[in-house]
Amino acid sequence: MLYSHFCHQILANSPKTKRLVLALSGGLDSRVMLDLLARFISDHRDYCAHAVYVHHGLSTNADTWAQQCVTWAASCGVSCNIERVQCVLGRGISVEQAAREARYQALAKHIQCGDTLLTAQHADDQIETVLLALKRGSGPAGLAAMPVLTTFAAGQHLRPLLTISRTEIEAYGAQHKLQWVEDESNQDQRYDRNFIRHQITPLLNDRWPGIRKAVTRSAHLCGEQEGLLEELLSFHLHQAVQTDGSLLITDNISARLGMALIRQWLKQQAVIMPSLAQLEQIWFNLVQAKNDANPQVCWQQYQLRRYQQQLYLLQQWPDISHWQQTLITNQACQLPQDLGQVCLKETPLATLRPPKADELVSVRFDYSGPEIKPQGRSGKRKFKKLLQEYQVPSWLRRRTPMLFYGEQLVAIAGVFVVEEFVVSATTTTAVQFEWQRL
Known part of the structure; x- marks a missing residue:
C-alpha cells in the first residue's frame, strides 16, 4: 500500500x-x-x-x-x-x-x-x-x-x-x-x-x-487561497518591480494592497518572511516615513531600506568603511562582501589621467577629506552633499568603491571623476576606473 x-x-x-x-x-x-x-x-x-x-x-x-x-x-x-x-x-x-x-x-x-x-x-x-x-x-x-x-x-x-x-x-x-x-x-x-x-x-x-486528513485539507485550501492571491497580484507586482529589483510603492496605494505586494515581492526573493508586526512596521515606519527620512527595518539577516518611493532589500553586511586595497593598473582587484571587482584599465576612450610613479593607488570605501569638484561642475562641494546630488542611496555611500592616488580622492565608480584628475591636452595615455558587480 x-x-x-x-x-x-x-x-x-x-x-x-x-x-x-x-x-x-x-x-x-x-x-x-x-x-x-x-x-x-x-x-x-x-x-x-x-x-x-x-x-x-x-x-x-x-x-x-x-x-x-x-x-x-x-x-x-x-x-x-x-x-x-x-x-x-x-x-x-x-x-x-x-x-x-x-x-x-x-x-x-x-x-x-x-x-x-x-x-x-x-x-x-x-x-x-x-x-x-x-x-x-x-x-x-x-x-x-x-x-x-x-x-x-x-x-x-x-x-x-x-x-x-x-x-x-x-x-x-x-x-x-x-x-x-x-x-x-x-x-x-x-x-x-x-x-x-x-x-x-x-x-x-x-x-x-481524522485530524491528519482535516489538517492536510485545511493546509491545501490555504495554499489554494495563497496561490489565487499571487495570481491576482501578479499584474500589480510586475508593474511595481523596477529594473534594479526594487519595489515602487506609489502614494495612491492602500495599506492592504501595499503590504500584500511587499509580501509577494519578498516571497519572490526567497527570503525568510517578516512577521505581521514587522510587515506593519515596514508599511507605517518605512513606506509612510517622511520624504527626507532615512528609515530602515531589519529582521533576521535582512534589511529593508527606502529611497525615492522604492524599497530595497539588502543583507546586513558588516561595516567596510576602513577596508582598502592597493590597485595595480590593468589588474583586477576583488572587493569584499560580494561587491564584485574593480580595475584601473588603460583605454583610448578614457578621460582619467594615469597615476604618477610616486602615487600609491588604492581602492577604499570612505572619504573624509576636503570639499571636491567633480568633472563638469562649477564649484567644490562637501562629499556628503555630492552623493546626495548624484542620488547615491545612503546605504551605498560606504559600499561604492572609490579610487585614490595617495590620499587624494580621484573617482567614485559609476558616479563621478574629480576634475583635477581629468586628462590634460598634453597627456598621451589615460585610464578608466571600472566596477564589475556580481
Whole structure:
C-alpha cells in the first residue's frame, strides 16, 4: 500500500525528471523512503537515484550516522554523499531554523537541472507545521504549511509521504525489518516541534482520529487561497518591480494592497518572511516615513531600506568603511562582501589621467577629506552633499568603491571623476576606473 502510494507520487509529479535526490538523515522516515526509492528504481529502470546526508555537527553521533547512511544507501544500490555544514545562529534564529536553512542550502548543490529532491515529511509533520504557524499568528501563507510539490534550486522538491501517517511509516519499517538511527535531540521537548510531537499530537489523534486528513485539507485550501492571491497580484507586482529589483510603492496605494505586494515581492526573493508586526512596521515606519527620512527595518539577516518611493532589500553586511586595497593598473582587484571587482584599465576612450610613479593607488570605501569638484561642475562641494546630488542611496555611500592616488580622492565608480584628475591636452595615455558587480 505504501509503496504503491510512493510510486504514484513519483510518476505523477516527476514524469520528465528521471534523477531523484533523497535527503537521507538515517531516521525512520528517510530510512523507509530509501527502501521505497530502491524498490522504485529497480522497477523503473529509466530513473536513477542519489542520496545526501547533511552533517550538521550538532550531535556527537553524527559521524556514525553519516557512515551508516552511506552503508545503507550502498546496500540499496544508491550513491550517497556526506555534506558538512555549519549552523549560523543569529538574533531571532533558532537552532532548528538554522539547521533547516543549512540543510537545504547543502541539498541545493546536488540538484541539477530538472532533478527532484525527495524529503520524508509526513502527515504528523504537517500537523506540527500548522500548529507552529498558528502559534506565530501566521496567515494563509503560513497555514498552507508544506506543499507536496514546489520548485527548488534547479529542479523541484517533492514530499511523497505528506499524506501518510507516522504510524503507517513505522509499520512499513517493522514489516521490512529496517534499521534506522534515533536522534537523541528528537526527545528534547525544549524544541517546539518536539513538544508538539510528544505532548499535543497524540492527544489530538486520540480525540479526533481524522485530524491528519482535516489538517492536510485545511493546509491545501490555504495554499489554494495563497496561490489565487499571487495570481491576482501578479499584474500589480510586475508593474511595481523596477529594473534594479526594487519595489515602487506609489502614494495612491492602500495599506492592504501595499503590504500584500511587499509580501509577494519578498516571497519572490526567497527570503525568510517578516512577521505581521514587522510587515506593519515596514508599511507605517518605512513606506509612510517622511520624504527626507532615512528609515530602515531589519529582521533576521535582512534589511529593508527606502529611497525615492522604492524599497530595497539588502543583507546586513558588516561595516567596510576602513577596508582598502592597493590597485595595480590593468589588474583586477576583488572587493569584499560580494561587491564584485574593480580595475584601473588603460583605454583610448578614457578621460582619467594615469597615476604618477610616486602615487600609491588604492581602492577604499570612505572619504573624509576636503570639499571636491567633480568633472563638469562649477564649484567644490562637501562629499556628503555630492552623493546626495548624484542620488547615491545612503546605504551605498560606504559600499561604492572609490579610487585614490595617495590620499587624494580621484573617482567614485559609476558616479563621478574629480576634475583635477581629468586628462590634460598634453597627456598621451589615460585610464578608466571600472566596477564589475556580481
